[in-house]
Amino acid sequence: MRWLWKRERLFLIVILLAGACLTGLALYSSDHYVFVYSGDASSHLVRTRQFVDSQQTGIHNVGTAWLPLPHLLLLPFAANDFLFYNGLAAIIPGIACLIGAALALYGVIRRITGSRSIGLVGALVIGLNPNILYLSLIPMSEATLLLFLSAAAYCLLRWLEQPGALRWLGFCSATLCCATLSRYETWPLPGALVLISIYLLLTRQIPGGWGKRAAVLLLSAASSLGALAWLLWNFTEYGDPVQFAKAIYDIGPSDSRAGLAGHPVTVLSLYGKTVLYMFGPVLLGLGLAAIGGKRRNRKLLLLYGFLLLPPLFTLVSLERGFAQMDEWWWNSRYVLPLGIPLLIAGSTVLHHLWSRSAGRTGKLAMTAALLSFSLVQVAVPSVGVITFIDAAKGFFEQSTYATEVGERLAEVYSGGSIALLAGHSQGHRIMIPSGIPINRFRIVSERDSLELHSMPWERNRYFILSKDPDPEAEALASYWLDHFSLLSTHYMVVSENPEYLLLERKEDRLIRTASANVVP
Structure with missing residues (x-):
């Protein structure tokens, strides 16, 4: 050498x-x-x-x-x-x-x-x-x-x-x-x-x-x-x-x-x-x-x-x-x-x-x-610096909200599966700031349409729904935005920003809230 x-x-x-x-x-x-x-x-x-x-x-x-x-x-x-x-x-x-x-x-x-x-x-x-x-x-x-x-x-x-x-x-x-x-x-x-x-x-x-x-x-x-x-x-x-x-x-x-x-x-x-x-x-x-x-x-x-x-x-x-x-x-x-x-x-x-x-x-x-x-x-x-401008432009147009919902998820997460109905690119942006193991996330795509058109609450404690998803998730996201009343019978909104809804299953949310209010 x-x-x-x-x-x-x-x-x-x-x-x-x-x-x-x-x-x-x-x-x-x-x-x-x-x-x-x-x-x-x-x-x-x-x-x-x-x-x-x-x-x-x-x-x-x-x-x-x-x-x-x-x-x-x-x-x-x-x-x-x-x-x-x-x-x-x-x-x-x-x-x-x-x-x-x-x-x-x-x-x-x-x-x-x-x-x-x-x-x-x-x-x-x-x-x-x-x-x-x-x-x-x-x-x-x-x-x-x-x-x-x-x-x-x-x-x-x-x-x-x-x-x-x-x-x-x-x-x-x-x-x-x-x-x-x-x-x-x-x-x-x-x-x-x-x-x-x-x-x-x-x-x-x-x-x-x-x-x-x-x-x-x-x-x-x-x-x-x-x-x-x-x-x-x-x-x-x-x-x-x-x-x-x-x-x-x-x-x-x-x-x-x-x-x-x-x-x-x-x-x-x-x-x-x-x-x-x-x-x-x-x-x-x-x-x-x-x-x-x-x-x-x-x-x-x-x-x-x-x-x-x-x-x-x-x-x-x-x-x-x-x-x-x-x-x-x-x-x-x-x-x-x-x-x-x-x-x-x-x-x-x-x-x-x-x-x-x-x-x-x-x-x-x-x-x-x-x-x-x-x-x-x-x-x-x-x-x-045009490569930095390219990256920052995409981040500050939408991804700050993805980062925000990821950080909020980190605050409220108490175990269980997380369904991401936003598309892969947006989903990946949410995963990193959450600090939660990747194996707890499930990015929903069109091939999951049968389950996601029926009872997503059966398998997923948390549900993150994008208001402006990537094309691969657009049809399913539109369905649940149009049928949000059905979704809200099983989930409650934990956090919302202009781009995302963070939902938690009601029964789990109530149990967690009750446990937090118990005086030792």
């Missing part, structure tokens, strides 16, 4: 660790729910917890829409009560992923430019970006994507430099397996690695006989094992290898899909604006300037082509309606993969500018201009 402790790497680790910890502390001091502002963040956290705390624990909680690796990495921390109920479970693995990605990008940039200083600056630009810092502190899949995509880029570069060193091809294949089990936009990359391998074989850049050629093809093809395993899982569990695609398509709202699907110009405009606000005009300008630079060697072009496939996959998904974004920064995190090739290309231009600079002052000025955008994002509201 001697390589890890060279001066620049150690400095990078210390700076990023301090920056991430201070950022997390500042955010948590402002609001204890800050790391689960995003609806997806709370759902990722609850989904992970359900492996060990639910009415049906076990591997089936992997599900279908979300890829499993981020949840499996999060599991040891989500299983801890303190970390889970305070929304802190993702901090340790997230910071580790951030530092690992920065070290990999440092290695890529240093090997391309030949400058350790440029490598350090580039890694700090990504690692101290407030958008990426926030994504690294919350229970989402972007931190693992950044780590494994950056690691794959480093391993691929090392292999392209030494095509005969198959260990780097093996490492690249392994990191791609992990990447394809983290985010879907990496799924084109195993095919790209196979094509690169074929190109190197056809151009005789890999020494050795037929045995080594076969090993190259096998190692590159092995990078698809993660995606194949996911297809197999969906087939064995749901009878359809692409069940996840249907689930993903059904998640997004149709109005956002209609605004982008079939409109490539709108998609490009929105994506480009998001990139500008995510990474800043200086880095974007340097990256674009690299396009008009001197001709690069083919191996570097192969690396750029490889890294541009995930952003291209996202653009196609947006245009076809499988992914959604909007002008209010919803899903702004989707542009994250473009930051890697943008950073590498921009670093080559920065190195060229440094080589033309006469003194240290000019170099420092260029570095300050590149790093200053992080401060601008935090200090200037009109720019802002």
Whole structure:
């Protein structure tokens, strides 16, 4: 591990660790729910917890829409009560992923430019970006994507430099397996690695006989094992290898899909604006300037082509309606993969500018201009940290009421089952602040219609009813809002806010009240 402790790497680790910890502390001091502002963040956290705390624990909680690796990495921390109920479970693995990605990008940039200083600056630009810092502190899949995509880029570069060193091809294949089990936009990359391998074989850049050629093809093809395993899982569990695609398509709202699907110009405009606000005009300008630079060697072009496939996959998904974004920064995190090739290309231009600079002052000025955008994002509201804005917007529109009812439930809960008629996303937001074991909750969906149209009070002591539920619970919630008089014969209202009704079974409420009034 001697390589890890060279001066620049150690400095990078210390700076990023301090920056991430201070950022997390500042955010948590402002609001204890800050790391689960995003609806997806709370759902990722609850989904992970359900492996060990639910009415049906076990591997089936992997599900279908979300890829499993981020949840499996999060599991040891989500299983801890303190970390889970305070929304802190993702901090340790997230910071580790951030530092690992920065070290990999440092290695890529240093090997391309030949400058350790440029490598350090580039890694700090990504690692101290407030958008990426926030994504690294919350229970989402972007931190693992950044780590494994950056690691794959480093391993691929090392292999392209030494095509005969198959260990780097093996490492690249392994990191791609992990990447394809983290985010879907990496799924084109195993095919790209196979094509690169074929190109190197056809151009005789890999020494050795037929045995080594076969090993190259096998190692590159092995990078698809993660995606194949996911297809197999969906087939064995749901009878359809692409069940996840249907689930993903059904998640997004149709109005956002209609605004982008079939409109490539709108998609490009929105994506480009998001990139500008995510990474800043200086880095974007340097990256674009690299396009008009001197001709690069083919191996570097192969690396750029490889890294541009995930952003291209996202653009196609947006245009076809499988992914959604909007002008209010919803899903702004989707542009994250473009930051890697943008950073590498921009670093080559920065190195060229440094080589033309006469003194240290000019170099420092260029570095300050590149790093200053992080401060601008935090200090200037009109720019802002768009990934945080996206998460906070969703939280303060409705989820404060979900948090409120969860906290109220914690105050009155005296055992028994809790029926949540609000939808999965809203239900997950209620679970975390309640501090109650997840196995006491039952999120009601349409398949429970027979029971919930008859006698929910037979099985559930508490009933949480949303006035504006997610689509999956809308029909049942409307039924009970229309038939609330029937519900009120068995339940009494414990708490109500503009979004939710918290009900407790009358007989249990009366017993608990009587017990509380008994004088010892």
